[in-house]
Amino acid sequence: MATVDLKEVKKVYPSGVEAVKGVSIAIPDKELCVLVGPSGCGKSTLLRMIAGLETISAGTVAIDGKVVNAIGPTERDIAMVFQNYALYPHMKVYDNMAYGLRNRGTPKDEIDSRVRSTAKVLELSALLDRRPRELSGGQRQRVAMGRAIVRNPKVFLFDEPLSNLDAKLRGQMRVEIKNLQRALGVTSVYVTHDQLEAMTLADILVVMNAGLVEQTGAPLDIYEKPASIFVASFIGAPPMNLLALTGSSSGPILADGTAIGFAPPETPAVTLGFRPEDADVTFNAEALPGALVLPATVEAVEPVGAESFLHCAAAGSRIIVRVSGRATAKPGDQLRVVAKAEKLHWFDQAGKRVD
Amino acid sequence: MAPQLAITLVFFYWPAGQALYQSMLRQDPFGLRTKFVWFANFRKVLADPAYLNSIQVTVVFSLATAIVAMGVALLLAVMAEKAVRGKGLYRTLLIWPYAVAPAIAGMLWLFLFNPSIGSLAYLLRSLGIAWDPLLNGTHAMILLVSAAAWKQISYNFLFFVAGLQAVPKTLIEAAAMDGAGETKRFWTIVFPLLAPTTFFLLVVNTVYALFDTFGIVHAVTGGGPGKATETLVYKVYNDGFVNLILGDSAAQSVILMAIVIALTAIQFRYVERKVHYG
Numbered sequence: 012m013a014t015v016d017l018k019e020v021k022k023v024y025p026s027g028v029e030a031v032k033g034v035s036i037a038i039p040d041k042e043l044c045v046l047v048g049p050s051g052c053g054k055s056t057l058l059r060m061i062a063g064l065e066t067i068s069a070g071t072v073a074i075d076g077k078v079v080n081a082i083g084p085t086e087r088d089i090a091m092v093f094q095n096y097a098l099y100p101h102m103k104v105y106d107n108m109a110y111g112l113r114n115r116g117t118p119k120d121e122i123d124s125r126v127r128s129t130a131k132v133l134e135l136s137a138l139l140d141r142r143p144r145e146l147s148g149g150q151r152q153r154v155a156m157g158r159a160i161v162r163n164p165k166v167f168l169f170d171e172p173l174s175n176l177d178a179k180l181r182g183q184m185r186v187e188i189k190n191l192q193r194a195l196g197v198t199s200v201y202v203t204h205d206q207l208e209a210m211t212l213a214d215i216l217v218v219m220n221a222g223l224v225e226q227t228g229a230p231l232d233i234y235e236k237p238a239s240i241f242v243a244s245f246i247g248a249p250p251m252n253l254l255a256l257t258g259s260s261s262g263p264i265l266a267d268g269t270a271i272g273f274a275p276p277e278t279p280a281v282t283l284g285f286r287p288e289d290a291d292v293t294f295n296a297e298a299l300p301g302a303l304v305l306p307a308t309v310e311a312v313e314p315v316g317a318e319s320f321l322h323c324a325a326a327g328s329r330i331i332v333r334v335s336g337r338a339t340a341k342p343g344d345q346l347r348v349v350a351k352a353e354k355l356h357w358f359d360q361a362g363k364r365v366d
Numbered sequence: 367m368a369p370q371l372a373i374t375l376v377f378f379y380w381p382a383g384q385a386l387y388q389s390m391l392r393q394d395p396f397g398l399r400t401k402f403v404w405f406a407n408f409r410k411v412l413a414d415p416a417y418l419n420s421i422q423v424t425v426v427f428s429l430a431t432a433i434v435a436m437g438v439a440l441l442l443a444v445m446a447e448k449a450v451r452g453k454g455l456y457r458t459l460l461i462w463p464y465a466v467a468p469a470i471a472g473m474l475w476l477f478l479f480n481p482s483i484g485s486l487a488y489l490l491r492s493l494g495i496a497w498d499p500l501l502n503g504t505h506a507m508i509l510l511v512s513a514a515a516w517k518q519i520s521y522n523f524l525f526f527v528a529g530l531q532a533v534p535k536t537l538i539e540a541a542a543m544d545g546a547g548e549t550k551r552f553w554t555i556v557f558p559l560l561a562p563t564t565f566f567l568l569v570v571n572t573v574y575a576l577f578d579t580f581g582i583v584h585a586v587t588g589g590g591p592g593k594a595t596e597t598l599v600y601k602v603y604n605d606g607f608v609n610l611i612l613g614d615s616a617a618q619s620v621i622l623m624a625i626v627i628a629l630t631a632i633q634f635r636y637v638e639r640k641v642h643y644g
């Protein structure tokens with residue numbers, strides 16, 4: 012049971028690459044923190060610094076209030092699930108799981124009971140005598156999880172543990188990881204670039220970009236109030252629709268000259284956004300006060316089953332609107348996209364949110 | 367006919383056939399009459415205490431050479447892996463001995479450890495060790511093993527370096543997080559994963575020590591003192607070309623040929639079809 016505190020953590024690789032440029036995150040006990048961001052933003056580097064596999068160039072990493080910068084990975088009592096699982100290929104599943112316990116001098120019968128009970132939880136009991144190469148991808152993933160869980164460490168680290176699985180299995184394992192983490196109550200850090208995984212797993216979501224934290228918070232808070240254009244377009248699928256604004260004598264208008272039709276926020280904004288599900292389409296021409304109304308042409312319709320996505324050309328850009336069920340619109344239809352004023356997001360010159 | 371086949375016939379099958387034929391002949395002491403004796407030469411050779419001694423010497427020499435050459439090479443390779451700076455230089459220096467001809471390597475060691483003029487022999491004596499490879503069989507064997515192993519270290523080193531690089535970094539990291547210290551990681555993760563390389567080198571080194579060390583034996587000890595370092599290959603030469611017992615010598619070389627074929631079979635069977643993990 013542990014807290015993890017990162018203070019102004021930086022990493023400069025010997026090659027001169029500044030992978031992490033000052034990150035502070037406080038993870039309370041028993042919570043699952045997800046680091047999400049595009050490829051190369053420094054997620055793995057940050058995770059490896061928590062693990063002790065990478066030296067910390069500046070700042071501190073503290074576990075349970077104790078700074079561990081100078082402590083090696085062997086003594087940190089952290090378990091990690093690697094993207095490629097890193098199972099010991101020459102050992103049976105049982106020995107893979109027992110390895111960490113043996114290294115810590117756990118008595119033999121305790122090792123046996125712990126390995127067997129963990130294997131039971133993960134439905135690995137029948138596989139204990141196999142070697143990793145005799146397992147499917149999903150089973151290897153479970154063994155990697157088991158190897159981490161059986162040790163009952165202070166902290167779990169996951170580096171994209173599901174990225175080698177197919178979509179269905181990924182969905183199952185996602186739920187399973189969440190349940191296990193909650194049941195065991197072990198503080199965890201989980202790295203992914205899949206925003207769906209990030210949203211569903213996180214107690215605390217950290218959105219990273221180019222070595223810096225863009226936003227930290229509860230997943231839904233971040234979804235509802237993205238702090239920047241980057242977060243707005245990264246979190247949510249399909250991403251938020253973004254439209255450029257220009258100034259005019261009567262206040263900001265859309266780039267193609269369409270008026271907004273109501274008062275914008277006081278701070279000047281240059282970008283306006285709304286989520287696909289916060290908009291609707293109408294074929295009627297009545298006036299709709301207090302809403303953004305965009306004349307649009309349907310370019311493509313993507314039916315997904317429970318919902319459909321309309322790809323439209325409007326205000327000089329492409330926007331996506333989500334409608335539930337089967338869409339009545341067809342490609343080529345002229346219609347109007349309507350988004351309520353309170354559902355709009357505004358961003359300033361620097362890409363920061365304004366309210 | 368394919369030229370490769372012609373070459374194989376002329377340079378392998380014909381001499382091999384000759385050896386086999388010779389091994390079943392016996393000549394009188396003056397070389398005037400030759401008799402076909404079937405396997406009598408083999409029976410004689412295998413019952414000869416000198417031959418049995420030679421087998422023992424060969425086993426000790428080959429195993430010691432293989433183990434020393436591989437052990438030292440592995441140690442050096444592990445150190446090269448850990449070296450932060452000067453990796454390239456370190457490797458280059460370690461590859462040089464491989465380019466030295468066996469006889470020259472033998473001479474080098476002979477000079478270094480010659481009881482009367484060798485500088486290292488002097489050092490040993492000043493440390494209170496009564497070093498005398500010319501009279502003491504064990505010392506002669508140690509000297510021979512050192513010289514033979516030294517030649518082979520470079521080769522082994524290259525393979526071990528490659529083998530070490532092939533061990534996935536994440537496995538070592540995973541083991542570190544699993545609480546295994548550096549030594550533990552080496553013996554429980556790295557060393558087992560090197561098994562294919564180690565096995566391959568074991569075969570190569572054994573073959574080398576068995577058949578490729580004639581030059582070294584000849585230069586360093588000449589099989590002596592007594593017969594303390596007379597290996598099988600050296601004995602073939604001694605009996606055939608020095609003592610001129612052609613029948614015995616031929617029988618011995620046929621036995622050696624059988625050993626080579628067996629070792630090559632092992633090599634093909636197990637080494638070519640490398641142990642694969644993952």
Ligand SMILES: Nc1ncnc2c1ncn2[C@@H]1O[C@H](COP(=O)(O)OP(=O)(O)OP(=O)(O)O)[C@@H](O)[C@H]1O
Pocket residue numbers: 024025026028029030048049050051052053054055056057204
């Ligand atoms: N060992 C290293 N030496 C030098 N630069 C490195 C090293 N490892 C990573 N980098 C660089 O640091 C930056 C961050 O890498 P990192 O692996 O942390 O990204 P990531 O967010 O995990 O990306 P991905 O989602 O692709 O795994 C990248 O620019 C990368 O090229």
Ligand SMILES: [Mg+2]
Pocket residue numbers: 054055056
């Ligand atoms: Mg990564």
